[in-house]
Amino acid sequence: MGVEVAVGIAIAAVALVVVLGSLAGMILNAYQVASLFHSYQPLAYVRVSSALLAANNRTLLVNITNYGQEPLYLVGDTYVIVLYNTSTGPEVQVFNLTSSPPVLYFVGSYSAQYSAGSGLMPGETLELNLTLSQQALRTQPITVTVVPLKAPPAQYTFTPGPLA
Amino acid sequence: MSDVAVSHTIFIIVTVILASAVSAAVIFKTYQIMNAYSQRSSAEAQSLETQLTPVYAYYNASDSSYYIFIRNSGYVTLTQAELSYVEVFLGPANGTLNMYIYSQSGGRGTWGLVTIYGSQGGQLSPGAMAEIVVRTGANFGNTVHVIVSLPDGQEFSAYLQQSP
Numbered sequence: 619m620g621v622e623v624a625v626g627i628a629i630a631a632v633a634l635v636v637v638l639g640s641l642a643g644m645i646l647n648a649y650q651v652a653s654l655f656h657s658y659q660p661l662a663y664v665r666v667s668s669a670l671l672a673a674n675n676r677t678l679l680v681n682i683t684n685y686g687q688e689p690l691y692l693v694g695d696t697y698v699i700v701l702y703n704t705s706t707g708p709e710v711q712v713f714n715l716t717s718s719p720p721v722l723y724f725v726g727s728y729s730a731q732y733s734a735g736s737g738l739m740p741g742e743t744l745e746l747n748l749t750l751s752q753q754a755l756r757t758q759p760i761t762v763t764v765v766p767l768k769a770p771p772a773q774y775t776f777t778p779g780p781l782a
Numbered sequence: 783m784s785d786v787a788v789s790h791t792i793f794i795i796v797t798v799i800l801a802s803a804v805s806a807a808v809i810f811k812t813y814q815i816m817n818a819y820s821q822r823s824s825a826e827a828q829s830l831e832t833q834l835t836p837v838y839a840y841y842n843a844s845d846s847s848y849y850i851f852i853r854n855s856g857y858v859t860l861t862q863a864e865l866s867y868v869e870v871f872l873g874p875a876n877g878t879l880n881m882y883i884y885s886q887s888g889g890r891g892t893w894g895l896v897t898i899y900g901s902q903g904g905q906l907s908p909g910a911m912a913e914i915v916v917r918t919g920a921n922f923g924n925t926v927h928v929i930v931s932l933p934d935g936q937e938f939s940a941y942l943q944q945s946p
Contacts, residue, residue: 625798629798636805647816701840765835
């Protein structure tokens with residue numbers, strides 16, 4: 619009976635290897651898909667922390683803060699949509715930060731000129747200097763929508779009010 | 783040949799046949815499971831690669847239309863031909879949505895392409911943002927519900943505020 623037992627064990631071993639190999643392949647495949655899904659998740663989220671309309675009624679300063687736990691890269695691929703009112707009616711203007719890059723960034727109490735490619739780390743703030751094509755009415759609300767490439771959009775509305 | 787030897791030979795042959803049949807069945811079933819899983823993973827990955835994000839909408843009283851900004855935050859380019867088969871559903875946040883089909887020539891109940899930021903040739907490449915006009919003929923209020931439906935059945939939904 620020794621030969622039969624050996625043959626049986628060998629066949630069982632081969633079958634076990636095949637089954638375990640298949641299971642390992644499936645687990646590996648699932649892990650790859652999970653990793654892929656993770657890579658598509660938003661990595662950061664931003665808020666418009668404040669905005670200011672300058673005295674000339676055309677310069678709009680917008681501060682964007684990364685409130686997420688991951689860095690926000692590709693800052694230049696961010697769009698900013700501004701809805702404001704003029705004496706002739708509502709106006710919508712779209713800015714691309716590649717052509718209107720941020721001017722400053724803040725880390726705590728420290729501020730410096732922004733340099734492209736450094737990204738926006740968690741807790742950091744960018745200041746944008748946007749020039750409106752027409753003068754905005756200070757008594758009407760201005761809505762700023764910031765649209766990063768890999769983070770949900772952020773929206774902010776404020777009414778500048780009369781100059782002091 | 784003795785009876786014992788014959789019975790041993792028959793036993794071995796039957797064992798080998800049974801073991802082979804079981805192994806073949808296990809391998810076939812495993813292959814089927816892996817194939818189904820692989821197909822599902824591929825479909826999931828493809829759906830993840832196509833990602834449109836409606837980011838902003840405002841109502842323009844002068845032409846009784848909504849202007850909606852849609853960002854391609856995925857990894858797949860939508861050609862002009864594909865865009866022409868996109869259906870847009872729009873309505874109030876808590877109400878019934880109406881369907882709008884593509885028409886560049888205008889007309890109530892249709893939507894058209896205004897401009898595409900960050901892309902050339904009328905196609906919506908990854909990172910680009912499309913501004914579309916949805917000719918509703920009615921104001922649905924400050925918050926609207928928009929669904930962008932692609933020809934392959936994928937849908938991208940968002941509640942958008944003109945001003946928060």
